[in-house]
Amino acid sequence: MANSGAEKLKLYSYWRSSCAHRVRIALALKGLEYEYIPVNLLKGDQFNPVNRFDPEDYLTINPMGTVPALVDGDIVISDSFAIIMYLDEKYPEPPLLPRDLHKRAINYQAMSIVLSGIQPHQNLAVIRYIEEKINSEEKTSWVNNAITKGFTALEKLLASSAGKHATGDEIYLADLFLAPQIHGAINRFQINMEPYPTLAKCYESYNDLPAFQNAVPEKQPDAPSTS
Amino acid sequence: MAEKEEVKLLGIWASPFNRRIEMALKLKGIPYDYVEEKLLDKSPLLLELNPIHKKVPVLVHNGKTILESLVILEYIDEAWPHNPILSQDPYERSKARFFAKLIDEQIFDAGFVSMARADEKGREAFVEKTRELIMHLEKELVGKDFFGGKSVGFLDFVAGSMIPFCLERGWEGMGLEVITEEKFPEFKRWVKNMEKIEIVKECIPPREKHIEHMNFMVQRVRSA
Numbered sequence: 043m044a045n046s047g048a049e050k051l052k053l054y055s056y057w058r059s060s061c062a063h064r065v066r067i068a069l070a071l072k073g074l075e076y077e078y079i080p081v082n083l084l085k086g087d088q089f090n091p092v093n094r095f096d097p098e099d100y101l102t103i104n105p106m107g108t109v110p111a112l113v114d115g116d117i118v119i120s121d122s123f124a125i126i127m128y129l130d131e132k133y134p135e136p137p138l139l140p141r142d143l144h145k146r147a148i149n150y151q152a153m154s155i156v157l158s159g160i161q162p163h164q165n166l167a168v169i170r171y172i173e174e175k176i177n178s179e180e181k182t183s184w185v186n187n188a189i190t191k192g193f194t195a196l197e198k199l200l201a202s203s204a205g206k207h208a209t210g211d212e213i214y215l216a217d218l219f220l221a222p223q224i225h226g227a228i229n230r231f232q233i234n235m236e237p238y239p240t241l242a243k244c245y246e247s248y249n250d251l252p253a254f255q256n257a258v259p260e261k262q263p264d265a266p267s268t269s
Numbered sequence: 270m271a272e273k274e275e276v277k278l279l280g281i282w283a284s285p286f287n288r289r290i291e292m293a294l295k296l297k298g299i300p301y302d303y304v305e306e307k308l309l310d311k312s313p314l315l316l317e318l319n320p321i322h323k324k325v326p327v328l329v330h331n332g333k334t335i336l337e338s339l340v341i342l343e344y345i346d347e348a349w350p351h352n353p354i355l356s357q358d359p360y361e362r363s364k365a366r367f368f369a370k371l372i373d374e375q376i377f378d379a380g381f382v383s384m385a386r387a388d389e390k391g392r393e394a395f396v397e398k399t400r401e402l403i404m405h406l407e408k409e410l411v412g413k414d415f416f417g418g419k420s421v422g423f424l425d426f427v428a429g430s431m432i433p434f435c436l437e438r439g440w441e442g443m444g445l446e447v448i449t450e451e452k453f454p455e456f457k458r459w460v461k462n463m464e465k466i467e468i469v470k471e472c473i474p475p476r477e478k479h480i481e482h483m484n485f486m487v488q489r490v491r492s493a
Contacts, residue, residue, distance in 0.1 A: 177300070178295075179294075179295065179298050179299065179300040179301075180298070180300070181298070182295065182296070182297070182298030182468070183297075183298030183299070183300075184298070185298070186297065186298050186351050186352050187351070189352075190351045190352065228419045228420050232296055232352075232420045232421050232466060232468070233352055233420060234352055234353050234354070234417065234418075234420050234422060235419065235420075236353065236356055236357055236358075237353065237357070
């Protein structure tokens, strides 16, 4: 294990959070052990000052109240991109960014489309707000639009750079962001991936990779048990 | 999002042909006005919009009337092309259409119309016939979460609205168990998957009321 001997990493996570999902993949790829600390986004745990990770208040860990957050000794990092870059720089093997400058840029672009172009439009706070203020159809319409726009852009971006995975034959940053996004699109929003053949093929390519398969929401300790 | 679109759906709460339209509209996030019709007291609007068949569902989109549930489903997919419910591939489309017809024609007939008309002994034969037909759907589901693959689509809406969420209620009313876990494990698995989908759940008619309604429909078919 890459970090055996040192104090164990802690990950504040929610089973269904696609942002936490990305970090779970990164930790698995780097061979890092960590303590999984569940934060229940639905119950509003992150806003509850008296909670089960006494004496720490989750908002003191992450003032945004979002997951994931990584604790490495005295260092606390929130935001999936910041966490992943920290992990990539502290534990360089295997590298999450290619050496080629153009390919690196494509990875950053793909990541950004997901990170700011798609996920924020479908996170719990936003969709709850729309459903409450307007109605359920508007929520679905909003999410559909964000996903369609984002996936169409990703499909164009990756069509020429994809190999076995998103930007070549190795796993890179883009894959860590794509996998959870597509998983959520299919399972939570019933999105048909057929209009995005490159993305669909990338998604299939993660099926045989334990780092990806073990990070899925359904396999997390705080996932509800299925009947 | 475009300027205000007028979408109106005329339907009957118990009609599977109507419920499948609602599933499609909800999947695509299309807001619509719903008008509940009464089977035995059809509104002048319905008779005006569908003079040929006088049936629901009727979809009105910006003043244009679209009739026949399978036609309406394809219209919805074409008018609102995001998140498609039918495959782009012609062969897959042809399979979906073929099975939709099988469901609405042969399965609906053997599984309801003929079964209702028959006496107790005759019903056994139609139960067998229905099972034979549904076995074709069973085979289609092997290795898939839904007929549409990983996500729900056209055939899931057609089969779902008709079989588990309509015919099953009729069978229960008639005291028959047609689809068993033993012989139809894939089908049962698919129904469980369907029941987890929010937009499908919202379109399942309430069970007890539906069983009662199906009993009424059985009587109606027998006296026709």
